[in-house]
Amino acid sequence: MTHDYDDDCIFCKIIKGEIPSYTVYEDDDVKAFLDISQGTPGHTLVIPKTHVPDIFAYDADLAATVFAKIPMIARAVRDANPAINGMNIVNNNGEVAYQSVFHSHFHLVPRYTDQDDFKMLFKDNSANYDDAKYAAIQAQIQAQFN
Ligand code: 5GP
Ligand code: ZN
Numbered sequence: 001m002t003h004d005y006d007d008d009c010i011f012c013k014i015i016k017g018e019i020p021s022y023t024v025y026e027d028d029d030v031k032a033f034l035d036i037s038q039g040t041p042g043h044t045l046v047i048p049k050t051h052v053p054d055i056f057a058y059d060a061d062l063a064a065t066v067f068a069k070i071p072m073i074a075r076a077v078r079d080a081n082p083a084i085n086g087m088n089i090v091n092n093n094g095e096v097a098y099q100s101v102f103h104s105h106f107h108l109v110p111r112y113t114d115q116d117d118f119k120m121l122f123k124d125n126s127a128n129y130d131d132a133k134y135a136a137i138q139a140q141i142q143a144q145f146n
Contacts, residue, residue, distance in 0.1 A: 001029050001065055006051040011103035015049050025073055029065045032073045035107065040118055042077050042084065042110040046070055053102045054093040070106060077108050086111040088118060 005012040013019040014033065021033035024044060035043040048066045052058060058066075070089065078084045090107040092099040109118050 001048075001050060001062065003050050006103070009051055009101075009103045011045075011047050011101055011105065012051050015047070025076065027069075030069045030073075032108075039107075040110050040112060040116050042081060042108075044073065044077050044108040046073055046106040046108065047103060052104045054099065054104050055091060056093065057104070066106075070108075074108050077110060081110065083112055084110040085113070088120060090120075 005016065010019065014021045015031055021031075023031060023033045025032040026049075029049055030046055031049055032044050032046045035045050037043065046066070046069065048062060050062070052062065074087055074089065078087060088107070088109045088111060090109060091105070092107075093104075111118060
């Protein structure tokens with residue numbers, strides 16, 4: 001894997017050790033460290049050790065390398081605390097999607113109860129969709145693979 005850094009990027013500085021972090025796992029390809037916010041206890045970020053702004057910038061090799069490590073790190077975070085009953089893995093891309101640090105990262109958010117401090121809302125808009133509407137969106141997306 002190439003290791004390209006952006007001098008102005010806070011997560012690149014964490015990779016280089018210029019900013020401290022509570023690292024829980026690292027190897028040549030990825031670093032996993034506690035999110036400063038600790039949305040729920042154990043909230044961990046997994047980042048590639050090369051500067052890539054968001055999911056849209058990954059090539060298949062980088063994706064294979066980084067994604068392959070996530071289940072292993074997720075298991076370690078879960079197994080570290082018997083009170084953890086589940087986990088949301090979240091990857092924000094773009095400001096509108098709540099991305100605030102533009103070095104791609106995956107949030108591993110341990111879940112304890114449905115009353116803990118993590119919420120995610122998928123509104124069900126299916127009542128507003130008919131076959132034609134689904135098919136039009138399907139065709140628009142499929143056409144991008146050509
Ligand atoms: P995003 O909003 O881009 O999906 O997530 C960025 C995350 O990075 C936030 O949850 C925020 O708490 C975390 N964060 C920002 N700056 C730092 C930092 O200096 N150290 C650590 N450990 N986490 C940070
Ligand atoms: Zn970076």
